């Protein structure tokens with residue numbers, strides 16, 4: 451997730467209760483979305499993911515544990531629809547409008563949605579005996595209310611709005627898939643069809659922009675893919691156009707698969723090979739900082 455330097459400040463040492471999501475491993479351990487290092491029961495200390503020697507959160511780096519002020523912000527990450535955790539944070543904190551980067555954090559409670567089996571929920575409880583495991587999300591947030599820091603802003607889109615947005619997105623994507631797949635000579639045959647084509651293209655561009663505004667990488671990606679699907683240069687011959695179309699579909703399918711994998715509870719979680727390779731190169735080229 452992004453934090454803009456202009457919107458953040460290190461607010462120093464403090465205690466707060468915030469929210470974040472985790473991937474649930476096959477053994478019940480809780481993993482951050484982007485790393486294969488499970489949190490332990492009790493306090494966890496963040497280390498720099500880029501292998502530098504500073505202590506997170508460092509203003510010049512993006513390392514540290516990310517925690518959010520509102521569950522709606524955590525929903526930008528794939529597993530958040532099934533797993534939401536209330537975490538206590540302590541110590542140095544870089545706070546933004548949507549949440550904070552912190553060094554020290556502890557899971558206090560975790561809500562596990564219906565996609566997590568009772569067996570897997572029991573495994574989570576066994577891994578984290580001190581953590582309260584909830585099946586009722588509202589009950590968790592009622593028992594453990596989140597801290598409101600002065601800099602936090604309420605989400606522009608609440609959770610219900612995000613749910614409706616998802617439905618609209620799917621409908622829009624279905625329309626885009628059909629309209630964009632029509633050959634140009636049929637599209638230009640009638641003014642109404644041209645208008646529809648322009649409207650769908652404009653909608654795709656608006657979606658991309660909207661994704662940037664609400665800072666959702668998924669919405670932005672869907673918008674860019676829709677634009678790419680709609681815009682096929684007329685100069686492309688049939689083979690070129692087919693290859694282009696296949697590439698757009700492949701990229702979309704790959705990102706969709708990654709999203710689906712991240713959201714699927716109970717998988718064995720390993721370090722992504724690409725990530726560890728990048729980390730090794732970086733450490734090799736830059737040395738520890």
Ligand SMILES: [Zn+2]
Pocket residue numbers: 498499500502504506508511512513
């Ligand atoms: Zn760092």
